[in-house]
Amino acid sequence: AQSVSQHNHHVILSEAASLELGCNYSYGGTVNLFWYVQYPGQHLQLLLKYFSGDPLVKGIKGFEAEFIKSKFSFNLRKPSVQWSDTAEYFCAVNAGGSQGNLIFGKGTKLSVKP
């Protein structure tokens, strides 16, 4: 079965630190990849997505993610985090399965200390 793994449950950083959140998926075929962010008390919002083309994808608020097909990975990065980046981050994969829905990872909670 398709699955998405996010390696870290909770990451704590100080402001200006660099961020990398891991995401691996298990599917051998073509995929569409997404990162969603959920700020405290809010709904999920799309951060960025990969469909095809350049494997380095830039999203909103200075986030970027790199699709490495050989590693089945789609890690999220930001060079310098801010307190306002405190949120939960979800990786999601659309592999066009029978249900045709996004498979979400369990999420990584990011806490940024001012």
Place this chain on the structure above:
Amino acid sequence: NAGVTQTPKFQVLKTGQSMTLQCAQDMNHNSMYWYRQDPGMGLRLIYYSASEGTTDKGEVPNGYNVSRLNKREFSLRLESAAPSQTSVYFCASSPRHLGGLWDNSPLHFGNGTRLTVT
């Protein structure tokens, strides 16, 4: 620009009670989805409606029913609530169903309904 609207925002039920969660979108999207979010579990799909007039089971459909009332509205019903259904429920919509690899349409989420079953 409302997007996806869910009601109610909060609800407390006793075991065995029934209720319906409402969801409406004003983006003329074809596809709508119900997810539940539980700590450490991420989001899991309950039911979805790829287009008006169709509904299908997702990963965790047991104990739920849905109705795609029209293109705008997609409701989720708990016939006999159980404590295991305590969760945050999110409705989402998409311009097209996510089943095609040629389609990278993202999901647009509502603000969620926090349900507690005692």
